[in-house]
Ligand SMILES: NC(=O)NCCC(=O)O
């Protein structure tokens with residue numbers, strides 16, 4: 001049985017690294033605070049007798065040997081990076097829950113058949129560098145090393161330079177670390193479990209998601225002396241696209257659509273914006289519906305640009321199809337919940353997760369626990385001690401179950 | 406007669422200070438490049454035998470004595486600060502045209518009756534610190550010193566600290582420098598003169614203008630796992646307000662309305678924006694119509710906020726009523742244009758200008774010259790050598806005309 005209080009104390013301890021006054025965490029990937037939490041994680045794993053390796057995109061692997069070291073290890077993991085105004089649980093719970101699993105096994109002197117591999121994936125959030133799940137994506141062969149290295153943050157810093165700056169470019173080739181399976185514990189980040197009073201979500205898959213970048217170019221001009229009918233206002237164009245993104249999502253339930261990032265130039269009160277850059281996030285559990293949303297989006301942007309005399313440039317920067325998780329991993333989670341007498345609900349993840357990419361190269365699944373009000377990517381994100389503990393216990397149970405097969 | 410080439414060379418010389426690769430100028434008020442151009446201006450004026458004083462908001466006054474030093478000086482001036490992506494003429498022409506007037510008079514050994522006072526007003530643009538025309542506004546008693554000192558730029562730097570940093574807090578009390586009149590030469594920044602083929606605009610007044618700041622607060626949440634009907638998306642609210650601002654302006658011709666500045670939090674691709682700050686610029690030649698635009702705006706924002714579950718906070722941060730310039734100053738400009746055989750057109754300024762505030766404390770007017778395509782607040786802003794020269798000649802003529810009265 002895992003130690004709930006030890007898990008909780010560990011969560012609160014690391015929440016200090018990049019902690020915000022509002023009780024959240026701002027720990028963007030490959031920043032100085034990310035380095036601090038990585039160093040901490042390495043020390044904790046080594047204290048448990050694990051060997052820690054790092055690959056060329058910064059993914060961290062802590063190996064706990066099993067009885068049979070000829071078979072591929074069972075992976076446990078998630079990510080320690082956060083959003084700029086992130087909470088204390090998103091990603092963190094999956095890594096620290098995994099750490100608690102290893103601590104529990106060590107305390108019990110329990111030796112698994114397969115080795116266990118506790119993982120911290122790089123840049124899951126996709127906030128500093130797009131796209132999301134970059135480290136697990138490279139591991140799964142979705143992206144290559146060069147692609148990852150070339151990503152730029154909004155200040156123009158390359159991923160390759162950021163990783164060198166914090167000295168987390170490891171000497172292990174990305175993707176070369178083999179996994180026999182992967183179990184990822186995570187908060188739901190949505191409202192379903194809480195609404196239905198279920199403590200454990202058995203995650204059967206992840207919805208499809210696509211990201212776009214749009215550049216609208218008009219003409220900078222004086223707000224006072226430029227008549228309304230002579231304007232080419234890029235921000236007015238962006239406003240109309242934002243409305244259409246919302247519209248298209250509403251027309252394709254349960255699809256969602258959002259503009260979360262937007263930058264305008266020159267951003268001065270008395271200058272008609274000449275240029276706007278923004279990013280669109282579209283998601284749907286069915287790839288065909290996601291394709292239809294895209295088919296609605298492109299002509300809408302072109303029409304709006306034509307209306308306002310703007311030049312539009314649209315790029316699809318990420319396309320992550322819907323994922324179905326592995327049946328035997330799912331069965332192990334279900335059995336693990338039964339063992340602890342916890343009620344479950346099958347659920348499809350609305351958020352992207354590292355397990356969604358790893359599912360391409362190894363049997364994978366996830367365990368969800370509720371979060372208050374379904375709120376995530378928010379400093380007020382909150383999951384109770386008992387809920388974190390229940391999820392971590394199911395994680396331990398599921399791994400032992402899978403290890404027996 | 407003024408020396409056109411000397412004027413032009415001077416314009417190109419100072420355009421290097423804060424010059425941009427696209428041929429514009431980025432010389433925000435009270436920055437290091439603003440200090441450089443101020444130092445340059447002081448040296449040029451002193452080389453002509455003028456005495457340069459600086460007041461407590463950084464307004465610079467270069468005095469050329471006249472025959473009668475018991476009467477208030479005739480002011481000539483505009484501003485040397487620019488937008489972040491500003492052109493080479495906006496404001497600059499009025500100061501350097503004035504410098505050319507003084508050089509011409511010196512060369513001719515001409516002594517005016519009244520002293521002449523060449524002025525560079527602080528923070529006319531209002532881009533770094535809102536509102537615009539802050540230096541002339543304090544001079545005219547519209548704002549007080551404390552108000553000016555308390556203005557914050559978007560990085561949170563106080564006007565008071567910025568002015569100390571570049572050592573341009575002068576020892577003259579703001580508003581204490583008396584003016585007998587003010588003549589401001591400026592580019593039109595709009596399309597009318599060019600469209601009608603007129604070289605000189607006789608500016609009879611300035612339209613009314615109001616600035617607002619809006620804060621919309623919703624809730625940050627995950628873009629993937631938050632259902633559409635549970636969102637409180639502050640950027641969607643801002644998009645709807647931007648559309649309404651455009652709408653209201655179109656319904657009140659020839660009024661104009663623009664959102665030029667907008668900032669969102671946390672500005673991350675996969676976070677529903679929890680907060681958006683933006684600024685609205687409304688203008689109309691008639692104060693009563695401007696009031697009606699405002700009456701349309703406030704309920705529209707409240708309705709949009711209610712629709713989306715947002716909290717809205719609206720502040721009017723600037724209210725500059727429509728201005729009528731002084732008849733005798735206008736007559737002097739008209740006579741000055743006739744003397745040079747130049748066709749004129751009466752025009753109301755769409756942009757705000759220092760003369761609009763100075764008109765409250767001294768007889769004032771302006772002279773406009775065309776700019777290509779009516780384009781301003783744009784690095785491509787362009788006025789030909791001959792046009793700059795014609796405006797400067799009319800400025801000289803008007804001053805001598807006014808000085809004879
Ligand atoms: N779990 C999570 O928040 N992942 C970030 C990637 C995304 O879903 O936008």
Ligand SMILES: NC(=O)NCCC(=O)O
Nearest residue numbers: 224270529530537756757
């Ligand atoms: N002339 C000019 O561009 N002034 C700036 C103030 C304004 O009109 O917005």
